[in-house]
Amino acid sequence: MSRLRDALGGDRAAALRSAARRLRPASRTGLVKRMAAAAALVAGLAVALLVLGAAFSAFYGEYGFHPEENARSWAALTPSYADSALCQRCHQPEYAPWVASRHRTVVCESCHGPLAAHAAETSPNAPAGSVVLAKVPDAICVACHGKAIGRPAAFPQVDLAQHYAGASCLWCHNPHDATAVRPPDIPHPLDRLPACVTCHSPAGLKPVPAGHVESSDGVCRTCHARPANGD
Amino acid sequence: MSETGPTGANEPRGTRATLSRRRVLQLGLAAVPAVCGAGLLSGALATSHDVVRAAEPEPAGVAYDPSAHDWAFVMDTTTCIGCGRCVEACKLENHVPEDPKLNRTWVELHVLAQDWTVSVSSPDGGRPSPPVEETVPAASAAPVRSAYFVPRTCMQCENPPCTWVCPVSATYRTEDGIILVDEKRCIGCGYCVVACPYGARYMVPAGDTTPKGVAGIVDKCTFCYHRITRGLLPACAEVCPVNARIFGDLNDATSAVSVAIGEKRVRAMKPALGTRPRVFYTGLEGEVD
Numbered sequence: 001m002s003r004l005r006d007a008l009g010g011d012r013a014a015a016l017r018s019a020a021r022r023l024r025p026a027s028r029t030g031l032v033k034r035m036a037a038a039a040a041l042v043a044g045l046a047v048a049l050l051v052l053g054a055a056f057s058a059f060y061g062e063y064g065f066h067p068e069e070n071a072r073s074w075a076a077l078t079p080s081y082a083d084s085a086l087c088q089r090c091h092q093p094e095y096a097p098w099v100a101s102r103h104r105t106v107v108c109e110s111c112h113g114p115l116a117a118h119a120a121e122t123s124p125n126a127p128a129g130s131v132v133l134a135k136v137p138d139a140i141c142v143a144c145h146g147k148a149i150g151r152p153a154a155f156p157q158v159d160l161a162q163h164y165a166g167a168s169c170l171w172c173h174n175p176h177d178a179t180a181v182r183p184p185d186i187p188h189p190l191d192r193l194p195a196c197v198t199c200h201s202p203a204g205l206k207p208v209p210a211g212h213v214e215s216s217d218g219v220c221r222t223c224h225a226r227p228a229n230g231d
Numbered sequence: 232m233s234e235t236g237p238t239g240a241n242e243p244r245g246t247r248a249t250l251s252r253r254r255v256l257q258l259g260l261a262a263v264p265a266v267c268g269a270g271l272l273s274g275a276l277a278t279s280h281d282v283v284r285a286a287e288p289e290p291a292g293v294a295y296d297p298s299a300h301d302w303a304f305v306m307d308t309t310t311c312i313g314c315g316r317c318v319e320a321c322k323l324e325n326h327v328p329e330d331p332k333l334n335r336t337w338v339e340l341h342v343l344a345q346d347w348t349v350s351v352s353s354p355d356g357g358r359p360s361p362p363v364e365e366t367v368p369a370a371s372a373a374p375v376r377s378a379y380f381v382p383r384t385c386m387q388c389e390n391p392p393c394t395w396v397c398p399v400s401a402t403y404r405t406e407d408g409i410i411l412v413d414e415k416r417c418i419g420c421g422y423c424v425v426a427c428p429y430g431a432r433y434m435v436p437a438g439d440t441t442p443k444g445v446a447g448i449v450d451k452c453t454f455c456y457h458r459i460t461r462g463l464l465p466a467c468a469e470v471c472p473v474n475a476r477i478f479g480d481l482n483d484a485t486s487a488v489s490v491a492i493g494e495k496r497v498r499a500m501k502p503a504l505g506t507r508p509r510v511f512y513t514g515l516e517g518e519v520d
Contacts, residue, residue: 067403068297070413075295077442077457080324081466106472110316114323114466143314143359144472150340150378151312155473 080114083107087115097177106144111136111175141169166222171211183223196220295460297406301481301509302454304468305491306382308514311475313338313380317467318358324455324466326442331355333433335452336384336467341518345374349518353383379514382476384467385410385431385452386500386508393423393432402449408509409454414441417448424449428504454478481509 087108088095098104109115147157164172164183173180196217199205321327321336338357342350357380391410394402401416402423424432432451435441441450455465459478463469468476479486491497497511501520 067405067411067413070403070415071297071405071409071411071456073443074411074453074456075460079455079458079461079463079466081320081458081463081469083463083469105474107470109320110470110472114320117323139359143316144312148313149342149375150380152310152379155312 078116080116081109082115084109094176097174101176101178103175103178111140136170136175138169141173141175164223166219171223185227186224190226299482300407300459302387302408302459303479303481303488303492303509303511304384304454305477305488305495305497305511305513307475307477307491307495308341308379308381308512310473311338311380311382312473313340313357314472315356315358316470316472317382317476318356320466320470321452322358324458325453326440327450328433328436328439330436331358333436334358335431335450336382339381339383340378341381341516342378343376343516343518345376347376351519377516380475381512381515382467383429383431384510385427385454386429386506386510387452387454389507389509390505392426392428392504392506396422396426398422405456409456410451411453411456412441412449412451414443414445414448417445419448421449428501428506429508 084095084099084107091108095108098108112118142160145157147159151157169175172183197204197214200208200220201214202208202212315338318334318337321334322329325335327333327335334356337353339351339353340357342352344350387404387408387410389404389408391402391404393410394400394404398420399416399418401413401418402410403413404410419434421434424434432449435446435448435450437446440446441448455463455467458465458469464478465476468478477487477491479488481489481492483489491513492511495513497513498515499506499508499511500515503520
């Protein structure tokens, strides 16, 4: 000891002894108390952090941890528009001429509307005869084929005022095979003749084909004209 | 120099240092299991959350890998006829409000008059057939040099201004390049609506909702994310009768959009903004840049 005291110098050795004594517990009870206090502190902090962590997780979890989760929920929405191949399963008579026609780039749903609406309306619980856009209105034809500024010159367009005004497109045009039947010209002179329906009523001398309705001369002449050099 | 008493002027400081060091150690020791525990608990909660999600029916494209795709459009103004079937299909597919001014996609008529003045119009978003008399610009007295239809939609910019300005990071860009809106984070402030240089966003009006049934927030084109992740075309491209909306994957050299970019001369709209759009145009003059 004296050698150590000599080596370190008296003051420093005394300080070391003093420090060692303080670090050593005064008794066994003191040691237990200190360990218990430390354990309580550790446990308390652990509980506090667990509660905070759980609260944060519950709050943030509602928002999702990554944008990817939100993107997946966008991807999970249900489509309404399908594919013409699905329509073909039931509508082969319309599909077959369509797929070989000029109109093959115009998918079924472009004119008839989304398949999902059709499926909903034709489901067993839906009222009968409520098929969506089974008969397409002329406005759909005109949407593409009405003459308008901005349309490419090569695209077939009609000036509605000049093209059989008052007639329905479907009277002459078949949209599925993209063909049209030109209404025949009137082969006979019209001078000194009574109204068209005198002879051309369904019960008349020369009845009109099925689908025509009895009407006035003006309506007949909407579609049927004399040849350009006639009359 | 008593052995039990203070041994020097620096002793009190030494004592404090010892105690403080011990406390630091205690705190550190306590923190390790606590942090581990909290981490484990939050991890467990996250796992249970994911399990709930996974239990929901997954879309058909469950194997969809966003990192493998780079979706893009080529809008061909040389073939567009302005029929508005795309606008109609978008409204029906994506629960877009009936208000003709609010659209995810719309069609514009660009008219360049003889005196080089430009008029851009889009009555009712171009949804109905353009009535002949209404599509002629106001300055119709002057003959028209050129007129063509321009399909419009979100450009899905690679460098999107909308995501920069969002104060809550609700709008973001997916790995496959689609800008989406997180309906749980969006607070409906509308900054993105005014930040978009292409006018592609709108606030969902009162009484209406987004496709996910959320009211009071922003909605926008998603390139029909629910369709393209299933291998379908976006609804607008599906119904386009003249193939003016060419859609596909830039990562696939054989896709329609890659072929179109190779074959046609394409350009972006407002390229000087540096937004790097994923929607390209053919035949677009610089009138709206």
